[in-house]
Structures are given as C-alpha cells and as structure tokens.
Amino acid sequence: MTTPLHIGIVACSAEGAALCYRTICAEGAALLGPHAHPEVSLHSASLADYVRCLDQDDLAGVAAPMLTSAQRLERAGADFLVCPDNTIHQAFPQVAAASPLPWLHIAEVVAAEAAARGYRRIGLTGTRWLVASEVYPEKLRACGLECVRPPDAERDEIGRLIMDELVYGIFRPETVAYFQRVIEGLKARGCDAVVLGCTEIPLIIHDGNSALPTLDSTRLLARAALRRAVGGER
DSSP states (O other): OOOOOOEEEEESSHHHHHHHHHHHHHHHHHHHOTTOOOOEEEEEOOHHHHHHHHHTTOHHHHHHHHHHHHHHHHHTTOSEEEOOOSGGGGGHHHHHHHOSSOBOOHHHHHHHHHHHTTOOEEEEESOHHHHHSSHHHHHHHHTTOEEEOOOHHHHHHHHHHHHHTGGGTOOOHHHHHHHHHHHHHHHHTTOSEEEEOSTTGGGTOOTTTOSSOEEEHHHHHHHHHHHHHHHTOO
16 A cells, blocks of 8 residues: 555644544544554644634634644645634635645535535534634535524524633533534524534534534544545645
C-alpha cells in the first residue's frame, strides 16, 4: 500500500479539533491495519481571535488565522487540510482562494452524506453565527435538500450553551435535555435528520438520544479525510 497522504487539521475550538483528531487515529486502523493511521498535523490559533472577528462580522479577520494555519501546516508537510469547525467556514471562499493547500469543506461532506442516506429536510443546530449563515443552506440546496433553522430564541440559547459550556468540555444533563427539545421541535416541523453543526455537539448528542437521525459533522469530516488520505487524491 502506498503511504497515505498527510492530513492537516486547522483547529479552532479544542474539543471539536480533538474529536476530529481522535476519530482519524481511531478509525484509521480499519483502513490501514492495527494501530495505523495517516500522518496528522494540527495547528490552532487562539479561539478568542476567531470569536472577536465573528462578533464583528469580520470574515476577512476570520480568514487570516485560517490561512496562517494553512501555511504552517504546509511547512509541516501536510498534503491537504480540514477544519473541524463549522462556524468559521463562513470565511471559506476567501481562504480557499488564497490557500497553499486544498481543503475538504465540512458542509459539503455532511450534505453529501445526507443525500446518500436519502434525507430531504434537514434541521440545523450550531452556533448562532453558523445558523444565521448560508454555510449549510447553500451546500444542502446544492444536493437538492432543504435546511430548517431553529427559532431565534433557540438559536441564541444553543449558541450560549456551546460557547459557555461545550467548548470548555462542560457537559451538563440539563444542556443535553435542551438540545433534545430543540431537535424534537425540528422533527415536529417535518425534518427527517439533524445536522450536529457545531463540532462539540456530537460529544453530547447522538443517534441514541436524539429524536432525529444525526449527521455528526465532526466524525463525517474525519472519515472523509481518512478516505482522501488513503485514496491518495491530492
């Protein structure tokens, strides 16, 4: 077997990036043999830098540290890049145009999986910045799928719980219950699946405790990265 490609992870929040990294390493063995996984490098700017720019609706400011990470990962030998953070994909068009390396787009990966599973109407959960954006609606529409956002009050509370708890590794039963109620509401509005569109949400919500089938953006991205690394597509 040829040597797998080197995966570069452009990290944003620690919990989401760690889950992506762990998934690549843990699931690599199924493709490459016991204890084997592709080479992986990770670079992380401060989460505070991203949050400041998101609050100011400054997508150029969001793109800047993403590109810095891309450049450093190129120097580390990465062949392609993934970013296990949905929210900062708002800046992806600016990043992709200037990046020294190719990327996988997390929402494209999720939309393709949703279409492959035969879903049609997809609920969206994530930070308030993500849910208000076109990151997922655009990619889902491209696959012929509809995107349904939670009401404004639920968006705000989900966003608060993500930024005040999940990114710090705080997982409370009350928070799990709140996410479950939001997903139940999306089901009542006709959704047949839900995107876990913050890379920390899969740490508390999964198919076993969700009223809807889940589209785990973190693990789906990690698995797409594994396939690309093993397939050798640069």
